[in-house]
Amino acid sequence: MGLLRLTGCCLPDAPGAPAPPLLPPPGRRRLLLLLLLLIMLAVWLCLVYSCAAAASSSSPGLLLLAPGSSAPARRAHGPALSQLLLLRRPPAAPPEDPPSPEQEGGGDDDEDPEDAAALAPDAPGPLASFLNGAGTKRLPQALIVGVKKGGTRALLEFLRVHPDVRAVGAEPHFFDRNYERGLAWYRDLMPRTLDGQITMEKTPSYFVTKEAPARISAMSKGAKLIVVVRDPVTRAISDYTQTLSKKPDIPTFESLTFKNRTTGLIDTTWSAIQIGIYAKHLENWLLYFPIGQILFVSGERLISDPAGELGRVQDFLGLKRIITDKHFYFNKTKGFPCLKKAEGSSKPHCLGKTKGRTHPNIDQKVVRRLREFYRPFNMKFYQMTGQDFGWD
Numbered sequence: 001m002g003l004l005r006l007t008g009c010c011l012p013d014a015p016g017a018p019a020p021p022l023l024p025p026p027g028r029r030r031l032l033l034l035l036l037l038l039i040m041l042a043v044w045l046c047l048v049y050s051c052a053a054a055a056s057s058s059s060p061g062l063l064l065l066a067p068g069s070s071a072p073a074r075r076a077h078g079p080a081l082s083q084l085l086l087l088r089r090p091p092a093a094p095p096e097d098p099p100s101p102e103q104e105g106g107g108d109d110d111e112d113p114e115d116a117a118a119l120a121p122d123a124p125g126p127l128a129s130f131l132n133g134a135g136t137k138r139l140p141q142a143l144i145v146g147v148k149k150g151g152t153r154a155l156l157e158f159l160r161v162h163p164d165v166r167a168v169g170a171e172p173h174f175f176d177r178n179y180e181r182g183l184a185w186y187r188d189l190m191p192r193t194l195d196g197q198i199t200m201e202k203t204p205s206y207f208v209t210k211e212a213p214a215r216i217s218a219m220s221k222g223a224k225l226i227v228v229v230r231d232p233v234t235r236a237i238s239d240y241t242q243t244l245s246k247k248p249d250i251p252t253f254e255s256l257t258f259k260n261r262t263t264g265l266i267d268t269t270w271s272a273i274q275i276g277i278y279a280k281h282l283e284n285w286l287l288y289f290p291i292g293q294i295l296f297v298s299g300e301r302l303i304s305d306p307a308g309e310l311g312r313v314q315d316f317l318g319l320k321r322i323i324t325d326k327h328f329y330f331n332k333t334k335g336f337p338c339l340k341k342a343e344g345s346s347k348p349h350c351l352g353k354t355k356g357r358t359h360p361n362i363d364q365k366v367v368r369r370l371r372e373f374y375r376p377f378n379m380k381f382y383q384m385t386g387q388d389f390g391w392d
Contacts, residue, residue: 135192139183140199142224142317143216145285146207147275149238150228151299153351154336156202158310161323161339166191167200174201175216176209183219198317204228208275210284217288224317225289230299231391232276232378233370239272241357254366266373273370279380286384296385306337 144152159165172178174186190199206212207227216223230238240253250256259267268274275281285294295316302309307325314321328337331350338350375392382388 135194135197137187137190137192138199139187139219140190140201140223141220142198142200142226143206144200144202144204144226144228145212145216146204146227146281147229147235147278148204148208149235149242150204150230151297151302152202152204152228154302154306155226155228155297155309155313156200157349157351158306158323158327158339159200159313161327161341162314162319163322164197164319165200165317166193166197167202171203172201173203173205175212176203176205179211179215198319207281207285208271213285213288221289223289223293225285225294226297226313226316227294228297228299228302229278229381229389231389232278232374233367233391235276235299236272236370237359237362238357239275241359243272244360245357253360253362257366257370264369266370276374277377279377279384282381282384291385296387298387298389300389303336 144156146152156167160167168189168191172186172189174181174189178185190201193199206216216225236257237253240256244250254261256270257266257273259265266273268277295313297309297313306328307323310323311321314323327340329340329348330336331338334350336351338348340348371392378389378391
């Protein structure tokens, strides 16, 4: 028989041979792949939200960030992106033990409870809380150490607009009241920060606390210190006004000012007067920190030119000048600038109603005597800082 040559054809399958696998058409394969991806995404989201629900109970707040992004990378994309990277974390709880007047130098806190409560943002969702776990709690690299009724709360709130500043909302009072609790306790109060971000806190009573400079130096000799100062006469009246709002039965400002009204002898033991002797307090700080490590912010210019003073502060902290005139508007009712958009909010924000209280009428003879009393101390303070604050 001749050789049968097969070309372009095939023999039928032998009986009982397995049939070749049937593959779905390309369109159906793509649809199945898409469905599989959607299922995987749904499972991933369920896992994230489950973790987030647990995290929200122990770590409320939100730090929204691009994973692995550094501060230079964020800056390279400009302020617009930087503003998106940071949302607010609620202030840390205040110290558990209420201070006595002696502990804080005989006066009230610079903070009012209503102001502290006003700082808390809206409650975040579980995913926000989950993301907040990023970063590390660090001891502060910069501290606002004074002075009471000088404008420290305004400065801190303005600074918190900057994406590279993370600050405690409440005053920790670690270096004057809670030092025995230790640095680990103090660090735990701090917000989490990323590389390139600055951790800050503010407690105005540090400036008049004798032990504070040595204690802060022991924590970090390189810490940057900020002192907001204000005309000491106006500051004293503001201090008295705050106390009067809480204790309406206290003596008059005039009677507290003098040891002897007839001779005009000023009572420097009264904290409202004593705090304003800035040169005396600064001498203690210069035993532990060089003058170049301390920035003195004018409380008056913080009202009249907030962007200008914030520019100086940002330079001092080594930050890019992101906070500018566009962030502020002047509130005529309160008499000081407010933020157009506060940190973590799209709404305008002014400090609490306890800020900007109307001062009582003070006898002008008393005011003039106080100005005479403070003048030599002011002159010395100008020399020590190299700044003329124009109080005389």
